[in-house]
Amino acid sequence: MKITIKKAETLKNHPEDSGLGFGTFFTDHMFNMDYDPEKGWHNPRIEPYGPIEMDPSTMVLHYGQAIFEGLKAYKTESGKINLFRPQDNLKRLNNSGHMLCMPALDEEFVLEALLTLLDIEKDWVPGTAGTSLYIRPTIIATDPYIGLRSSNTYRFFIILSPVGAYYPEGFDPVKIWVTTEYVRAVRGGVGEAKTAGNYAASLFATELAQKDGYTQVMWLDGVELKYVEEVGSMNIFFLIGDELITPELNRSILSGITRDSVIKLTKSWDINVVERKISIDEIYDAHGNGKLKEVFGSGTAAVISPVGNIKFKGKEITIGDGGVGPLAAKLFSDLMDIQYGKADDPFNWIIPLSPMK
Numbered sequence: 466m467k468i469t470i471k472k473a474e475t476l477k478n479h480p481e482d483s484g485l486g487f488g489t490f491f492t493d494h495m496f497n498m499d500y501d502p503e504k505g506w507h508n509p510r511i512e513p514y515g516p517i518e519m520d521p522s523t524m525v526l527h528y529g530q531a532i533f534e535g536l537k538a539y540k541t542e543s544g545k546i547n548l549f550r551p552q553d554n555l556k557r558l559n560n561s562g563h564m565l566c567m568p569a570l571d572e573e574f575v576l577e578a579l580l581t582l583l584d585i586e587k588d589w590v591p592g593t594a595g596t597s598l599y600i601r602p603t604i605i606a607t608d609p610y611i612g613l614r615s616s617n618t619y620r621f622f623i624i625l626s627p628v629g630a631y632y633p634e635g636f637d638p639v640k641i642w643v644t645t646e647y648v649r650a651v652r653g654g655v656g657e658a659k660t661a662g663n664y665a666a667s668l669f670a671t672e673l674a675q676k677d678g679y680t681q682v683m684w685l686d687g688v689e690l691k692y693v694e695e696v697g698s699m700n701i702f703f704l705i706g707d708e709l710i711t712p713e714l715n716r717s718i719l720s721g722i723t724r725d726s727v728i729k730l731t732k733s734w735d736i737n738v739v740e741r742k743i744s745i746d747e748i749y750d751a752h753g754n755g756k757l758k759e760v761f762g763s764g765t766a767a768v769i770s771p772v773g774n775i776k777f778k779g780k781e782i783t784i785g786d787g788g789v790g791p792l793a794a795k796l797f798s799d800l801m802d803i804q805y806g807k808a809d810d811p812f813n814w815i816i817p818l819s820p821m822k
């Protein structure tokens with residue numbers, strides 16, 4: 466398929482890197498492609514960034530049949546652009562699509578489309594340490610119909626947003642809040658899919674956490690309300706003694722690409738990494754007997770985010786001295802060094818953007 470390109474007539478001013486924050490600025494162009502059962506995925510095009518006009522009955526607006534991804538492009542010191550594990554994001558997008566009854570995308574073609582878009586927008590990749598261009602591929606259901614079924618037609622789009630740190634705390638430790646009242650996902654549900662509804666389901670409890678002075682909710686499993694699943698927008702790791710533990714993928718947890726990178730990196734450092742069920746009681750016991758050394762989250766937006774405090778059933782614990790632990794600090798810097806091209810890439814995670822003809 467040939468990608469048609471229509472350039473914007475006027476270009477936007479670029480924000481200062483220091484004022485980027487997360488997710489509020491968008492570049493000049495976006496990628497769009499449509500699906501219908503006769504033509505399959507068709508009409509791939511790069512066009513000026515702009516609103517998507519839709520009928521008020523459009524299915525995504527009513528039933529949330531929507532999936533998305535988050536990945537980043539980084540500028541190296543020499544001005545080259547690196548993409549981090551994009552094939553893994555596209556594979557996960559198709560997995561989410563499968564769970565939401567959506568037609569699969571050709572991952573190789575979408576990678577080519579993304580590289581073409583990035584080549585046009587490369588000046589938007591910010592260069593200051595800790596900044597990047599966040600990439601949001603999304604598929605939405607577009608049938609104008611309000612009966613409940615999966616849509617026959619879809620729009621796939623990619624938008625780009627120059628970003629700084631996700632949390633206002635930056636790399637300072639965040640405070641997390643554990644609830645036994647609300648759950649994010651249940652066994653047999655769509656917790657593993659990166660679908661809009663999972664994030665909508667997290668909002669109410671997150672607001673309660675924030676009112677109580679905490680940044681994010683740590684979700685427990687939706688069946689026994691006992692085992693840790695994930696935290697807000699991140700997967701979660703616990704260093705207990707010399708074992709690094711992260712909840713096993715049980716189909717209600719998002720299969721994080723940063724999570725997988727943390728596992729691979731720490732294994733290569735001979736750290737004993739274990740994917741298993743871990744209960745909130747085990748975490749509190751480990752804290753009680755002095756074995757809970759570090760807690761940190763991992764995610765594309767959040768990168769590595771140390772956790773300083775956890776509150777569960779009214780009891781708050783402080784992890785270590787409440788500061789950034791050495792393992793989280795090493796992971797943060799080693800991962801970023803790979804992403805920004807400052808270190809070797811032993812796992813072949815980087816896809817460099819090569820200039821296009």
Ligand code: COI
Pocket residue numbers: 534535536698764765766767
């Ligand atoms: C990401 O980390 O890329 C996400 O999609 C999380 C989102 C809440 C920003």
